[in-house]
Amino acid sequence: RYDLGEEFHLSDFVKEVNHTFAEVTQLCGDLMDFQPEGYAIDKRFPNIQYIPEDSSVRLREQSISWSREGVAQRIRLSPDITYVLPSGYKVSMVRRSVGGHWRLVGNAAEGVFCHKPCTVSGGGKSEISKSIRDAILAGPVFVADFQGDMASAEKILQRDFSDRFKNPPDVKRGRGILDERRSLGSVIKLLTPSRAYTDEYNEWLGTIPMHVRDLIFTVKRFYQSEWEGDWGRHFSVDAVNGHPGKELKYKHQKLVAQYLRVGFTGDGLWRTFTLRKDFIPSVKLQREDDISASTVLPSSDLPYLKKGEHRPSLKFATNCEYRFFQRPDDAVLRGYDKNAEADFCRQNLFASNYHPLSRREARDEVDDALQFGQYTAKLQEVFRGFLDDSNRREFMASSALPRIVDGKPTKNPRYLQNRPDVEDAKGRYLANIGTRLYRRVPLGQAVLNPVDAVLAGRRNNPANAQSGIRALAVYGPIHYQELPELFMDFVSSLTGKSPSTTGAGSEGALTKGPFNALLPVVDLNIALVSYMLTSDDCFTSAAGYIGPKYRVNHDISLLIPELWARMSARERRADYLIREEYLEKVDDFDHAGRSILAGRLGYRITSRFVLDFFGRIFTNPDSVIPEDMLKPELQGIDDYVDGVNNIVETQQRIAGHYFEDGSIDDAIPPLRALLHIMAHGEFEGKTVADPEIRSLFDCEKVRGQHWYQDRLKAKQVRDVRYLENQAAYMKTFLEKETHREEAGRLGLAKRLSKVEDELTFAMSSDYIGSLDGTIGLDCSLEQSGTAEGDKGEDGS
Incomplete structure (x- = not known):
């Protein structure tokens, strides 16, 4: 979501969009009632209206205007209505969740589907879809000395910033802070210390008082080009007891700053940080909680996908629950968790x-x-x-x-x-219509929403000798792991102490230990094939603790979707983040004469990631995530070492079970090699760092592997057997004289013909090709299949 200020015109905001209202009428005209002025009202939700592409929206006038056949048209802007442009972009008049000021807010046409699989108890499964709105606090925009602060701000605004880089770019752009070509995010980066800046410039930044920085950000947020040279007259303070007050006002309205909690101090006090002046919480539509069903399909067979979709196969997930079994941790703070309190008002x-x-x-x-x-x-x-x-x-x-x-x-x-998405029918409808319009999906065609981001969660805890709980707080706020390290974690699913559990330890493969009727190796095979086919990068967030020093509860879990929603598809890719030094590799190291396998932790975010991406949410991002939070070993190397050893030893112990029960023989080759390394430290004389081992997980080669082709053949055999059983059952039913009338009512003859056509295709050589890019069927299931198991089974 975007703060659009007080005036908005889409062509000024997103210049590459070329959707027209005429297209909307052809594409989705059956959904709306058209009005003489040239806009339309949704038939299902009258508080959704569709406006032309040349619409201008003005908050102060509370108006929306456009031209139709050369005649100016105008309707009233209402806070009760969501206005949808032909591109699917949505505009509304919204009062801030805190502070009460009205603003124009824009919602992107398409959202980001954040999927949180294999998340341990207390890892933040629910928090990924909870609104961050309840966690936002309000307070005044503070000035220490109005006249002095205004003068200091003016001096900074007039400064030449071209000398700030250690290695200046070839082309000096020379944009001032108030230049309309410079965004608020760019100004935040400009006034935040960086390794790219000279020591002198960083020292100068350190002399700027925090409230003066906030004043500059406030001016930038509201600045309009026609103010040039006279911006100061739009800001003021009241006189209090004959002296200038401390609360800043804009156009005679008191301004309100927003703050967000990110963890606690050692004394249990809240660590709160100022949100950007243009920050608007994302709209979240909850798609999952504890139990989902998913499938993987080749993208080449799917129409109307997101522009620029590069993945060879895509994962689709759907909810299996009507109600969620919630544990609202923060509801013990009266008034904090407003959703939980609303639910407790129900009969x-x-x-x-x-x-x-x-x-x-x-x-x-x-x-x-x-x-x-x-x-x-x-x-x-x-x-x-x-x-x-x-x-x-x-x-x-x-x-x-x-x-x-x-x-x-x-x-x-x-x-x-x-389920919030069931109760919020309008929100679900708006999300669908926005995507449909943006991708130009005709009515009658499904709007496909594959998983965009895989964001698993961890539960970390410091050591507790009295309870016999070892350290498990070695992860920073966000980690990325390549498939070998990721699946070492997924095999063991090690969790720290949380309110959901009686202790710490392994929750079984993919966290499904207590619930799985299949051998764990079967699920691990399927999950690994899924990741290899989709080439999805998996990032993990920390809950509970980051090192022994920082208790964060679920504050990071709540932040992750806000970050990912503000990142482009390219920025969400691990290869880009590594190349641009937003992620750094954690390496093995020696300590007290022992090799510590810290490389199992994968990659972790850097201060550059914090500056650029947390800077899209906070005004002072570098203070939100300090260095010892990024690098927990700085909080105490002994705890860090014990935490890493705890992980490695648990992975070794859990991997041993697959050898004890013989299921190692059913593991696909990449997983088999990984289990050997976890249990014994090597596979055929090679470690996880050897190129030969890592090449087993190459996403680009999986479709050509013989073991993958065997999965497709097993799926074909199972599907043929299933269809044969169905056809035989229908024929038997049709042959019975007593069933003839019922068979006619059910249209069974036509159904049989369809099944026979499907059977013919399933038995053909082309069928294997149609399965390419799917997970197929685990060969161990086909080998153990029984006649009883085949009845009514679809083999998926």
């Missing part, structure tokens, strides 16, 4: 591990005015309704009051949340 709520409040206890809660006033207004009404004389219920529950266990509140309260 039809299933909750466990919450304290049943009696009338007396509810009365005590209401009488504690300081605490009670922090609840949302709706939950306050629930309390009052419960205490009303007309109420006959004996107990109620509050999201802030978990059940008391052993004299203290349990850390694992749960409730069933209705």
Whole structure:
């Protein structure tokens, strides 16, 4: 989402878009009622309106205007309506979640599908789809000395910045801070220390007070070109007791700064940081939580994909749940988790591990005015309704009051949340229509949304000798691992201590240990083939702790989707991030005479990543993620070493199980080599660093491997057998005289003909080609298949 300021015209914002309103009428005209002025109203949701490509939107006038056949047209801009342009770009008039100021907000036509697989308990599965809005705090924009700060800001605005680089670029662009060609993000980078800048320039940046920097960012956020030379008159402060006040105003309205928590200090205090003046939380449509089903399809067979889609195969995932079993950790802070409090206002709520409040206890809660006033207004009404004389219920529950266990509140309260994407029908519809218009997908054709980003989560903890829990906080905020290191992690799925668990340890392959009816090696084979076919890069985020020093809970988990939504498809690719030094490799090292296999951690983000990408969210990104958070070993090398050893030893122990039960024989060659290395340190005399081992995981070669072709052949055999069984069953049904009428009603003869056609194709040599790029069938399943298992099975 984008802060569009007070005026917006799409051609000024996204110049390469060439969609027209005439196209919309041809493409999706059946969805809308057209108006004489030249716009349209959605038939299903009247508060969705479609406007022409030349529309100009003005906040101050609350108007939208365009030209139709040479005649100027105009409608009123309403905060209750979402306006959709022919490109699928959406514009709305929105009041800030904190601060109350209105602004024009733009929503991108297409979203980013963030998929969070193989995430351990407490790793942040739910947080990837929770809005960050509830975590945002509000406060005034502060100035220490209005006149002095304005003068300091003016001096900085007039500065020549061309001398800042150690190695100046060949072409000096000479853009000033207020130049319309320079974005707010560029200004933030300009005023943030960098290795690329000279020591003198970095020292000068250190002399700028934080509130003066914030003032400059505020001026840049609101600046308009017609202000040239006179920007100062648009900002002011009130007089308080005869002296200039400290709260900045813009056009006589008090400005509000937004802050976000990112972890805690050692004393348990919140680490809060200022958000960019143009930051708008992303709109999230929850597609998954705990249980999903997925498949992989070759992209060459799929129409109307996202522009620039480069992956040979794509993963599609769908939700298997109607309700989510949520543990709202921050709901114990009254008023913080507004979604959880709204859910606790429902009549039809299933909750466990919450304290049943009696009338007396509810009365005590209401009488504690300081605490009670922090609840949302709706939950306050629930309390009052419960205490009303007309109420006959004996107990109620509050999201802030978990059940008391052993004299203290349990850390694992749960409730069933209705799927947000089911309840928010308009949001789901808008997401679909935006993508349909942008890709020009005709009605009747499905809008395909494959996984765009794979973002697994970890649960980390510091050592706790009393509980017998070893250190597991060696990961920075974000890591990337290539397939060998990633699947070492997936095989063991090691988790730290979390409220969801009774201890730390392995949750089984792909975190499915307690739930899997298949041998783990089968799922690992399928998952690895999936990653190799799609060439998806997997990034992991940290929850719980980063090193023993920084407790972050789920604050990083909440941030990750905001970061990825603000990155281009190229920027989300690991090869680009490595090449541009946004990621650095973690290497093995020696400590106290032992080799520490820290290379298992893969790559981690650098200060450059923080500056460029966190800088799209925060005004002072370098302060959000300090160096010892990027490099947890700086917090204590002994804890770091023990944490790495904990990972390696667990991986060795878990890999040994595949040799003990014989399932190592069913592993596909890359996985078999990996399990040998995990358990024994080598495979045929080679380690994970050897090129021969790493080439086994080459995504570009997987389709040509004999073991992959065997999977496709096994799938063909299973599909043929399935179709033969179906055809035989239908024929038997049709042959029965007593079933003739029912067979006619079901159209069984036509269905049989279709199955026979499918069977003919499945038995042909072309069928294998049609399966190329899919996961096929695990050969161990085909070998162990039984007649009973074939009945009604689709082989997928």
